[in-house]
Amino acid sequence: MAELAVELRNVWKRFPGPGGEVVTAVRDVSLKIADGEFFALLGPSGCGKTTSLRMIAGFELPTEGEVFIHGRPMGKTPAFQRPVNTVFQSYALFPHMTIGENVAFGLQMKKVDKGEIQRRVGEALEMVRLAGYEKRKPKQLSGGQQQRIALARALVNRPEVLLLDEPLGALDLKLRKEMQLELKKLQREVGITFVFVTHDQEEALTMSDRIAVMDAGVTLQVGNASEIYEHPNCRFVADFIGDTNFMDGTVAEVDGSKARVVLTGGMALWAHIPKAVIVTPGQAVTITVRPEKMHLRPSADEINQLTGRVTDIVYIGTDTHYGLVLNGGQAIRVREQNYSPESRLLAREGEEVIVRFSVDAARVLTE
Amino acid sequence: MFQRFRENRGLQGFLLILPTLIVMIALLVIPLIMTVITSFGQRNADGGVIYTFTLENYWRLAGFTPEGWDDLYLRILLRSLWLALQTTIIVILMAFPLAYFIARAPERRRNFYLFLVLIPLWTNFVIRIYAWVMILRGQGVLNSTLGMFAGMLNLPFQPFDFYPSQGAVLIGMVYEFLPFMILPIYTSLEKIEPNLYEAAADLYANPVRTFFRVTVPLSMPGVVAGTILTFVPVIGTFVVSDILGGRQVILVGNLVQNQFLSARNPPFGSAASIILLLFTLALTLYYTRRFGLGEEIAAG
Numbered sequence: 001m002a003e004l005a006v007e008l009r010n011v012w013k014r015f016p017g018p019g020g021e022v023v024t025a026v027r028d029v030s031l032k033i034a035d036g037e038f039f040a041l042l043g044p045s046g047c048g049k050t051t052s053l054r055m056i057a058g059f060e061l062p063t064e065g066e067v068f069i070h071g072r073p074m075g076k077t078p079a080f081q082r083p084v085n086t087v088f089q090s091y092a093l094f095p096h097m098t099i100g101e102n103v104a105f106g107l108q109m110k111k112v113d114k115g116e117i118q119r120r121v122g123e124a125l126e127m128v129r130l131a132g133y134e135k136r137k138p139k140q141l142s143g144g145q146q147q148r149i150a151l152a153r154a155l156v157n158r159p160e161v162l163l164l165d166e167p168l169g170a171l172d173l174k175l176r177k178e179m180q181l182e183l184k185k186l187q188r189e190v191g192i193t194f195v196f197v198t199h200d201q202e203e204a205l206t207m208s209d210r211i212a213v214m215d216a217g218v219t220l221q222v223g224n225a226s227e228i229y230e231h232p233n234c235r236f237v238a239d240f241i242g243d244t245n246f247m248d249g250t251v252a253e254v255d256g257s258k259a260r261v262v263l264t265g266g267m268a269l270w271a272h273i274p275k276a277v278i279v280t281p282g283q284a285v286t287i288t289v290r291p292e293k294m295h296l297r298p299s300a301d302e303i304n305q306l307t308g309r310v311t312d313i314v315y316i317g318t319d320t321h322y323g324l325v326l327n328g329g330q331a332i333r334v335r336e337q338n339y340s341p342e343s344r345l346l347a348r349e350g351e352e353v354i355v356r357f358s359v360d361a362a363r364v365l366t367e
Numbered sequence: 368m369f370q371r372f373r374e375n376r377g378l379q380g381f382l383l384i385l386p387t388l389i390v391m392i393a394l395l396v397i398p399l400i401m402t403v404i405t406s407f408g409q410r411n412a413d414g415g416v417i418y419t420f421t422l423e424n425y426w427r428l429a430g431f432t433p434e435g436w437d438d439l440y441l442r443i444l445l446r447s448l449w450l451a452l453q454t455t456i457i458v459i460l461m462a463f464p465l466a467y468f469i470a471r472a473p474e475r476r477r478n479f480y481l482f483l484v485l486i487p488l489w490t491n492f493v494i495r496i497y498a499w500v501m502i503l504r505g506q507g508v509l510n511s512t513l514g515m516f517a518g519m520l521n522l523p524f525q526p527f528d529f530y531p532s533q534g535a536v537l538i539g540m541v542y543e544f545l546p547f548m549i550l551p552i553y554t555s556l557e558k559i560e561p562n563l564y565e566a567a568a569d570l571y572a573n574p575v576r577t578f579f580r581v582t583v584p585l586s587m588p589g590v591v592a593g594t595i596l597t598f599v600p601v602i603g604t605f606v607v608s609d610i611l612g613g614r615q616v617i618l619v620g621n622l623v624q625n626q627f628l629s630a631r632n633p634p635f636g637s638a639a640s641i642i643l644l645l646f647t648l649a650l651t652l653y654y655t656r657r658f659g660l661g662e663e664i665a666a667g
Contacts, residue, residue, distance in 0.1 A: 059565050079568040086569045092562035096584045105580075106570035157570070 004071065005161050005193035006033040006056055011065035013051050025051040027217040028065075033195060035070075038187050040196045040204040043214035044240070049197045050165055052214070056195060057163050058082045070160055085154035089166040091146045093138035099125070099149055100134030106157040124156035127186070144175045155190060164196045168203065180206050201241045205229065213237045233276040235365050238288045245294070245332040247287045251279050251364070259364050261287055265328010269304040271362035279364055286365045291335040293361035296322060296346045302356040308332070310347045322347060324355065406637035414631030424638035440622070440639070444646070447618040450533070451602040454540040458597050459590060461541070462548035466589070467582070470556035481553070484546050492543070496610045499539050503530040503611070531613030539607040544600070548593035555589030556582070591658050599647050619643045
């Protein structure tokens with residue numbers, strides 16, 4: 001791994017709660033973010049991702065642990081002395097200043113000379129394609145434009161790390177999709193490390209080099225998009241990223257990285273055991289299989305074949321979704337791609353079918 | 368009929384403002400017109416008004432009396448302006464830190480603090496000002512307390528006479544109008560999005576620079592509103608100067624009051640009040656043009 005831009009080492013954050021109790025927002029989080037990386041903190045609201053970001057920015061100080069920026073421990077360094085800049089969810093543009101004054105603010109505080117400020121503000125506005133907007137007030141701009149100004153105001157300072165707190169959250173869907181690609185492109189151009197907080201798994205998958213999935217103050221899994229999607233290490237990650245099926249069962253036999261699991265209801269299957277998971281025979285486990293990795297088309301050379309009954313069929317154009325109840329009562333969904341006209345006719349409601357999937361598609365999870 | 372009423376937005380609006388309109392016309396517009404007419408009149412021997420058209424009252428206010436040059440009234444006007452200016456500046460300097468403290472306090476406590484600010488207003492205005500007489504006079508609370516401490520420390524102490532004086536009037540004015548500055552400044556400070564402070568810190572502004580570049584400019588609507596709420600009443604008030612200034616501190620308000628009640632010269636009193644009105648209006652207009660009423664920031 002290249003030089004580290006940001007490191008969180010065993011960071012905890014506790015807040016006093018409204019009733020005098022202690023609320024732990026972040027528990028023992030350790031993260032290593034490489035220089036030049038586009039890194040996402042992904043999780044539902046209240047998972048500690050924003051608090052983690054705010055501790056990098058210096059708006060909050062860790063209760064325990066240490067934040068490093070390019071190897072330097074930040075300790076109690078206040079926000080205004082940290083070499084990072086933030087793009088806020090609400091943009092936080094100064095309403096009493098013009099766009100030009102907003103973008104120049106950081107450089108003025110750093111006492112950069114006037115000519116240089118003017119040149120860099122011009123460049124920054126050009127970079128976000130809003131050249132010529134210097135004299136306007138923030139309120140005269142649309143949400144998308146304000147968002148880009150917030151970006152320019154942060155990037156004009158050439159921070160060591162750019163922190164983005166759900167920066168696209170307030171935009172409508174179409175604009176958000178555009179900005180996702182634009183942000184990604186911009187990050188490649190400027191080469192600055194981006195740390196990005198989002199609750200939108202699709203956004204995280206689209207934009208990030210790596211993703212840390214958080215829940216209840218803990219980082220559950222860190223990896224690139226396909227690792228997180230294809231190799232979830234726990235039930236929460238599998239569930240939070242994309243759609244998936246869960247089936248409960250008991251381990252009958254372990255063979256290297258595979259396990260034979262007997263499902264509730266008696267049918268058995270073979271599933272892959274992820275590296276982080278350790279199981280022994282007799283243990284209750286959850287099996288996860290993505291719906292698009294299950295098939296209704298018969299094939300003899302698959303080990304995992306389960307029988308079930310079709311309960312509903314939803315045709316959505318590219319795919320058809322089949323709802324099934326397996327013998328034994330567990331409900332699953334199967335997604336078949338409609339690459340030929342016959343795809344629609346794989347099964348009828350109420351019909352008994354065989355669902356097959358590979359050993360690698362099924363994963364054993366313990367929590 | 369009812370259907371037509373429901374569709375007639377104009378009529379609905381008119382009915383809504385009608386009660387206020389009646390009160391304003393009866394108690395503000397008509398008296399104002401009468402005052403203007405009276406100010407061009409003359410007094411008769413027993414304090415009545417002869418309705419004629421003369422500028423004599425206005426000339427006299429400007430210093431040109433039948434007996435020759437006399438700047439008595441100009442000095443009264445200047446003294447009123449100076450006192451109003453002093454009061455406003457002191458009140459701003461005192462109110463700002465307090466409003467800032469309340470606005471940044473935990474949300475649950477803010478209402479309690481505001482309640483404390485408003486408590487004095489529950490007592491009658493005149494009683495509150497009289498209380499200051501008790502504090503400031505020669506044998507008052509202030510002197511006896513200071514004397515007690517001086518006695519404990521074996522220091523010589525000469526009780527000072529702070530009442531009646533222009534200083535006592537100033538203290539009374541500041542005390543009286545402080546809440547009217549705290550509330551509007553608090554309101555604009557409270558409206559500042561906390562993210563803006565963080566954004567300033569994020570952009571390398573230390574707390575002092577954040578205060579002057581973000582907090583102060585964004586609180587200006589409150590300062591402007593508070594200034595109008597302070598300066599305008601102070602320049603016209605007569606009760607505070609009457610009670611705390613003895614007969615020594617004559618302000619425009621006292622002049623108007625004296626002309627109507629003691630000197631029995633309603634035309635001159637009317638002219639003085641019209642001049643006061645025009646002065647206040649001109650200053651307020653200039654001030655709001657210069658600094659804005661803050662709508663630009665408040666309403667975006």
